[in-house]
Amino acid sequence: MKMAELSRRSGTPVPTIKYYIREGLLPPGTRTAANQAEYETSHVARIELIRALREVAGLPVATIRDTLDAIDRPGGDRRDHLAVALRALSPPLDVPPDDVEAYERAGERVDAVLADLGWRVGHASAARADLVRAVVAIERHFPGGAPPDVLRRYARTAQHLAEREIPQDWDPVGAPTDALRYAVLGTVLFEPVILALRRLAHVDRHRRLRDGHGG
Amino acid sequence: MKMAELSRRSGTPVPTIKYYIREGLLPPGTRTAANQAEYETSHVARIELIRALREVAGLPVATIRDTLDAIDRPGGDRRDHLAVALRALSPPLDVPPDDVEAYERAGERVDAVLADLGWRVGHASAARADLVRAVVAIERHFPGGAPPDVLRRYARTAQHLAEREIPQDWDPVGAPTDALRYAVLGTVLFEPVILALRRLAHVDRHRRLRDGHGG
Numbered sequence: 001m002k003m004a005e006l007s008r009r010s011g012t013p014v015p016t017i018k019y020y021i022r023e024g025l026l027p028p029g030t031r032t033a034a035n036q037a038e039y040e041t042s043h044v045a046r047i048e049l050i051r052a053l054r055e056v057a058g059l060p061v062a063t064i065r066d067t068l069d070a071i072d073r074p075g076g077d078r079r080d081h082l083a084v085a086l087r088a089l090s091p092p093l094d095v096p097p098d099d100v101e102a103y104e105r106a107g108e109r110v111d112a113v114l115a116d117l118g119w120r121v122g123h124a125s126a127a128r129a130d131l132v133r134a135v136v137a138i139e140r141h142f143p144g145g146a147p148p149d150v151l152r153r154y155a156r157t158a159q160h161l162a163e164r165e166i167p168q169d170w171d172p173v174g175a176p177t178d179a180l181r182y183a184v185l186g187t188v189l190f191e192p193v194i195l196a197l198r199r200l201a202h203v204d205r206h207r208r209l210r211d212g213h214g215g
Numbered sequence: 216m217k218m219a220e221l222s223r224r225s226g227t228p229v230p231t232i233k234y235y236i237r238e239g240l241l242p243p244g245t246r247t248a249a250n251q252a253e254y255e256t257s258h259v260a261r262i263e264l265i266r267a268l269r270e271v272a273g274l275p276v277a278t279i280r281d282t283l284d285a286i287d288r289p290g291g292d293r294r295d296h297l298a299v300a301l302r303a304l305s306p307p308l309d310v311p312p313d314d315v316e317a318y319e320r321a322g323e324r325v326d327a328v329l330a331d332l333g334w335r336v337g338h339a340s341a342a343r344a345d346l347v348r349a350v351v352a353i354e355r356h357f358p359g360g361a362p363p364d365v366l367r368r369y370a371r372t373a374q375h376l377a378e379r380e381i382p383q384d385w386d387p388v389g390a391p392t393d394a395l396r397y398a399v400l401g402t403v404l405f406e407p408v409i410l411a412l413r414r415l416a417h418v419d420r421h422r423r424l425r426d427g428h429g430g
Contacts, residue, residue: 052356119419127414134407141267142404153379154405155412157372162416164368166424187417189357190369191410192349197370198409199342201377202402204334209381 006039010047023061025050052185106135113151221254225262238276240265267400321350328366
């Protein structure tokens, strides 16, 4: 299809598409004339993924480029694309020199909880780094910190969610492009839903306790 | 206490404390001499709250100022501080002119789910706006969208979490400063824990399904 058709089908203005190509987020089309190129259906899907990562996940262009690079890399195990894409989504664990001990303690606690659960997640996983960072922050700012039984309780909730979110018959190898897109989007797009509902549940619970209807 | 003591007790460098005062996040001390001021224990608590909001929640200084202003406002119902603080944490629902219909549909769906649950949350609640925004994004980018039964399932999970996170005997009126601090921090500090554990649970589930151990 031509650029105008790509713009119509993806619901994205031409200058935005040209910006994605310039920034290396979207592969250029096949040149058919000096001033014309041909685009594929895969371009539409890619634009939708870029827009979701920008507009929903709120990711900066550089992070999106890293995520897409990780996905596209031919050497990678495409079946492990979710772990790879999530790695690019999270900043690496940069430990401030003063905090090495706090991070080590938090890391040991996190690893013990993950081992208890028998989860198959790498030590270098980006989400593990997010979790360690969060535990350090809680230890520092919240009375009682984040003891193992609290982490285990949240982990069980997460596991329960994952089992319903990713159905038994989900085929990560079947349709690579779509599977990848849905895996990353399904994980990322529902994050604000979960946080917003938890905040609403907190407000509701505070009001009930205040008015003596804690039940 | 003097500035040096405030710095020591809060674990925060003097220039950072001065920056917080300059930016209006922290009230200045009581001047005792031309070049000296006296600070209270409340300053230590306030600095810890500011640092948690900056370093953990990653909020920009202007948002922290709005949040603290909302908390400090004398006319407000201090018992409703969580709702007020969360309102400042979330951007207002700015609906793009092209998307009015999509936002209205998503808003109606969200309100129907909240009414079903009997949650006492205002129509103007910031977390409701976050939820509507997220639902619009999902409708646009995710096959199947976010139907009411999916939203209700997440809401039940959130309610279950809130009941364990905010115990029955929690007293929102008892110790205003601490209660406020813990309410905001408890809500905000555990958000990255929940998201990180869900991402790890997704990676674990993908790997199990790939290797045929979905069980």
